[in-house]
Amino acid sequence: MQTIVDHDIATSPIVVKGLEICVGKDVFELLSDQDFQSGWDALYEACPWGTVFQSRGFVGAWYRTYRERYLPVLALTRGPGGRLTGLLALAQAGAQPAAGAPLLGAGHFEAEYQCWLADGQAQGEVFITAALEQLGRRFARSPVLFRFLPPGAPLDWARTDPGWRSRCVLQAARRPLMEMDDPGLPKLFRKSEFMNKLNRLRRLGEVRLERVTDAGAFSAVLGELAVQYDFRQGALYNKNRFRENPRKAIFLQELFEQGIVHATVLKVNGEIIAAIAAIISKDWVHLGGINIHSPMYANYYSPGFVHFIMLGQLLSKEDVACFDLTPGGDSYKERMATTHDYVYELVVSNKLSFFFKKQIKNKIHNRLIRAGLRPMSVELAIRKKIYLLKKKTGALLSSGLSLLFSKIPEPKTKFYNIPVAGLAQIDTNVSLNISYNKLEDLLNYEDSGSLRTRWEFLSEAMRRFESGERCYTWGAGGRLLACAWQGAARAGGPVPEGAPVLRGLYCHRTGRSGLANFLAAVARKVIQASKGKQPAVICSDKAIGKVLKQLGTVL
CATH class of the missing domain: 3.40.630.30 (Gcn5-related N-acetyltransferase (GNAT))
Structure with a gap:
């Protein structure tokens, strides 16, 4: 354990003696000390803005569960008799300290709110400024990131002190609440x-x-x-x-x-x-x-x-007293909220580049809100476009296609009718692990060598479920080998409206030898469920189309 006596705080006139910073195994030693456990529990109960995400139970469980992925960091102060008066629980990704790597609120994505504990507003400001100053010296150039600070957490120091204002970026987020009274x-x-x-x-x-x-x-x-x-x-x-x-x-x-x-x-x-x-x-x-x-x-x-x-x-x-629906701008939460308040994202950094990037991001965030857009949705759309461009470019290169942006002709869609006679030709003794609406099988989809990414595949699967279609899957060895979606024929097509239709067919390359048996087994299940109606199949994949010709005729 390292004890630091602070006599030179450049950005604050307050001097705090006996501020301790504990890292790694020293944190776990503290957590096993009964007096420290009691002190943490008492401080949590006394802190007016503290949430369960700062409780010893939550933080201790997270530190223990992820000890191989995160390095625990604690900053704390003690008062007379060794009583805890301030506590900040952080972590750094990795097993060893890394210069420049961010210090994250304990819990990371598992903790909705991240802050420090103190036994009052005045002590809260004194403690956090001293803790951040010493952490900046111990973890050189490492920004400190708080996901969301709950209302009541002392923040005047970040807003009004010139030294801290130049290092802090605060971003407000509207929080929907369902208050029980x-x-x-x-x-x-x-x-x-x-x-x-x-x-x-x-x-x-x-x-x-x-x-x-x-x-x-x-x-x-x-x-x-x-x-x-x-x-x-x-x-x-x-x-x-x-x-x-x-x-x-x-x-x-x-x-x-x-x-x-x-x-x-x-x-x-x-x-x-x-x-x-x-x-x-x-x-x-x-x-x-x-x-x-x-x-x-x-x-x-x-x-x-x-x-x-x-x-x-x-x-x-x-x-x-309250059901916290949490920030995020989701429309479904707004339908249930009875009131709102504000929480704050806080970033503390000495790196000018990091500071300015966050400032620019916050300005964009605010403009999107004023324009009536959900920032998270805009960010997600951009991230998805970049992801798809990278994945599809890689798939095209691996396929040996040099003209990445040339127009690739759309495959021709064909309709196949599967008669009972065609099914009789398929070996019924072959046993396949066929499931109905099994999400786990769909999660085992692999996009290697395919132009349809896993993200696109799962998004399409969700849309199909929501539109009323149902799915037959064949999985083995933790891999989706084949799937087929069942729905009803739409009006205006070659298949009578409402008749059972199989579409969205997929087959992994290692499942091709069993594809005919899979399709036959699915067709039998559809015929049984629809009381004898023969299913039509909509397909644009040439390889799957060859197998379908063995079972039926092209409409």
Whole structure:
């Protein structure tokens, strides 16, 4: 442990003695000390702006779970008798200190709010300025990043002190809240939109909102929720939080066992169609952890919206003051908010280039908001275009095509009719692992050597689900070998309107030898489900078309 006595704070006249900075194993030694544990807990309870993301339970679990990926850093001060008076929990990516690498709020993306703890506003300013000054000396040229600072966190020093103003970038973010004592809340719970969607679900069968309170029950559903979460995140943002980070599930399970997670699932006839694993902070519940809904029900039933309102009803009966819907500018959150406040992103840096980049980004952010645009959506659209350009350019180069931007002719779409006679020619003894609407199989899509990226594939899959189509998949060895989407024929085509149609066919190169068996098996399932109606197939892929000719005729 390193103890620093500060006698020379260039940007503040306040002198703080005994400020300690602990790194790596010293942090874990402190966390095992019972007096320190008690001191942290007491400081958390006393700090008026602290959130659960600064609690010892949350930070300690995150440090332990990710100790191989993040280097823990603590800055702290003690008062008379060794009592903790200030605490800042940070981390640096990697196992060893790295000059210039950012210092992140403990929890990183898992923590919605990141700040420091102190036992009052005055001590809060004294502590944070001293801590940042010493961290700047210990971690040369490393910016300090706070994802969102909650309301009440002392920030006058960053706004008014000339020395700190030149190093700080503050960005406000509007936060939607559902306050449980708001007089308009009962009206929200009776909203016609909600009642209409709920009644639609009830026509399907039994609708139940269940609070998950048992650790074993949470563990049992966590795998299914993780797959749904990764599917939606993959389709929207090209992110697979659980797949890319298996420790996320371990972390959430530990938080649940500590009583920090408030988990609910919405079921129809026993099937989970929506779920939220929120984080409990004193008498607040923060949206985070997991927030999913089934794409199969999304368009007509809006299970996510129904779940939010039913969860709000549940929280209003529990000892909860506020349901924090969290910042982000999402329109669905605005439909449920009863009020708003503001939180702040804060960046502290001595690097002029970093400082000016953040300033420019903030100005663009503010202009987009004034123009009525959601900054996150604009940023995502740009990121997706860049991603697709890189991926498709690489795929074209690997295919040996030199004219990257030349017009490639669209493949001709053909309609195939699969008669029962054609199916009889296929060996029915071949056993394939064919599943129905299995999201995990779709997540195993590989885009190597293909012009259709994984992001595009999952986005298209989500759109198909939401439009009412259903999917048959063949998976083996953690790989999607083939898939086919079933829908109904549209009016005006060569197939009678409403007849079963298979489209969106895909086959991995290692599944080509079994493609005929897959298509035949799917066709049999469709015929059985549609009470004898023969499916038509829409296909533009030449290789798949050759196999289809073995089964039927071209319309």
